[in-house]
Amino acid sequence: MTGPIACAIGFISMPEDERLRRFLAIHSRLRARFPQAERDIHGHPRIHLNCAAGTLTVDTAARAMAEASTWLNSLPGDIHPAEITTREFHWRIREIVSDFVNARSPEEISFHFSSTQALFNLAVSLRGQFVAQRNVIVTDLDHMANITPWEFVGGKWRRSEVRRARIQEPGLLDLDHLLSLVDENTALVALTLASNGIGTLVPLEQLVPAIRARAPSCLICVDAVHHALHGPIDVRKLDCDFLVFSGYKVFGPMLGVLWGRKEVLARMRPYRVETHRDMLPYKYEQGTLNNAALASLGAALQYLLWLDQELHPADCGEPMSRRQRFERVMSDIRSYEEEISRRILERLGQLDQDWFYLYGVQEPSLVSERDPTFALDIQGMEPAEMKKLFWERYGIQVADGNHYAAIFYRHYRRPSVCRASFAHYNSLEEVGTFLEAIDDFIGSGIKNGEARGAP
Numbered sequence: 001m002t003g004p005i006a007c008a009i010g011f012i013s014m015p016e017d018e019r020l021r022r023f024l025a026i027h028s029r030l031r032a033r034f035p036q037a038e039r040d041i042h043g044h045p046r047i048h049l050n051c052a053a054g055t056l057t058v059d060t061a062a063r064a065m066a067e068a069s070t071w072l073n074s075l076p077g078d079i080h081p082a083e084i085t086t087r088e089f090h091w092r093i094r095e096i097v098s099d100f101v102n103a104r105s106p107e108e109i110s111f112h113f114s115s116t117q118a119l120f121n122l123a124v125s126l127r128g129q130f131v132a133q134r135n136v137i138v139t140d141l142d143h144m145a146n147i148t149p150w151e152f153v154g155g156k157w158r159r160s161e162v163r164r165a166r167i168q169e170p171g172l173l174d175l176d177h178l179l180s181l182v183d184e185n186t187a188l189v190a191l192t193l194a195s196n197g198i199g200t201l202v203p204l205e206q207l208v209p210a211i212r213a214r215a216p217s218c219l220i221c222v223d224a225v226h227h228a229l230h231g232p233i234d235v236r237k238l239d240c241d242f243l244v245f246s247g248y249k250v251f252g253p254m255l256g257v258l259w260g261r262k263e264v265l266a267r268m269r270p271y272r273v274e275t276h277r278d279m280l281p282y283k284y285e286q287g288t289l290n291n292a293a294l295a296s297l298g299a300a301l302q303y304l305l306w307l308d309q310e311l312h313p314a315d316c317g318e319p320m321s322r323r324q325r326f327e328r329v330m331s332d333i334r335s336y337e338e339e340i341s342r343r344i345l346e347r348l349g350q351l352d353q354d355w356f357y358l359y360g361v362q363e364p365s366l367v368s369e370r371d372p373t374f375a376l377d378i379q380g381m382e383p384a385e386m387k388k389l390f391w392e393r394y395g396i397q398v399a400d401g402n403h404y405a406a407i408f409y410r411h412y413r414r415p416s417v418c419r420a421s422f423a424h425y426n427s428l429e430e431v432g433t434f435l436e437a438i439d440d441f442i443g444s445g446i447k448n449g450e451a452r453g454a455p
Helices: 004-014 016-025 027-031 061-073 082-103 115-125 149-158 173-182 205-216 263-265 291-312 322-348 365-368 383-395 406-411 428-447
Strands: 107-111 135-139 161-165 184-190 217-221 242-246 256-260 356-360 373-376 418-421
Touching: 016 027, 016 217, 016 322, 027 242, 027 291, 061 291, 082 107, 082 256, 082 291, 082 322, 107 115, 115 149, 115 217, 115 242, 115 256, 135 173, 149 161, 149 184, 173 205, 184 205, 205 217, 205 418, 256 263, 322 356, 322 365, 322 373, 322 428, 373 428, 383 418, 383 428
Parallel strands: 135 161, 135 184, 184 217, 217 242
Antiparallel strands: 107 256, 242 256, 356 373, 373 418
């Protein structure tokens, strides 16, 4: 067997140690593509472990912004060469995004100021679905951007019942509880691919069919913002109706991307200036598109194809399609990041649990059930203090706060938690430094236990 199918089978069946070897062999080259990987804008050495709040920008994505601002026409059109170039450029970006998520058509892709705005626009577009006799389901695992619009438009505005699916330990979505909330009156279920707070993955390929069996007419909206940089996305396999992700979480610009099932989008009524085209995909885009941001997004996705070529320089048989290459490289990234998670979970599992707590999946054998995002508590240390010590002692940039995550805001009722989040450009040496820092903080806390409020 040769050609694209054989290549696809080959990369899926490749031993994990071989995939890791290939990734490590070219890691310094891919890392060089990120100008701020070693130092921040002020020249300070740093380890960037805040990918869940926004990844570093790849070099070509940054340059593409300036080039697009210089050369592209402000608006697309059909007569002048400059406006024709802009029209064709917009379509090329829709096409590459379509391949990234495995959409059926570029017409299913629309661009927005942010994913938060895209989801609110979507909720307004679906206002006719929500009436007092129907219900909307959200989960405590999601980012609030995939909760508040449904509660506001569906619940407060249109008087539909809002039902909340709960969480069970260790930070997993309670699938049985969620399914118990679904009935023939369910208008929409909002889900996440992965928690931006703790990295937990949701098994949507198993969950979505179960939802559809109970409510065949309900719509399913997926927030893929946190997971988009960590593994393949396939809207056909997920069998959802809508999916969003953000450019600045995939090494590119501040931009929200909405995919929607074409037949569903066609019958919806988004907010639209009356004179704007009432056709897909344009009717979902308020105002003039940001050419610089679109160029940056395209370049960021092209970087992933470059990385695929670096990892697989000698393709077998016929060339693979762009979609197949996206699936392959994101699977390679997934494999490398599972090694990061495995190393972290193995070490953290050895710590004194009276002094340390990790939210979410903790077993090293279950790394396939989480993204490399780690929210943690150290006894007696406030999250802001921990963030400060990570930076001052080790030059590590992490985040504190509620991270707009319902799991912290609603489930644990924690105003702030310290979170470290990794991407494929992080090295295994940086993983070691991160673990060394935690050992240091716990050791200092035990040494000064009474003063630090230890139990």
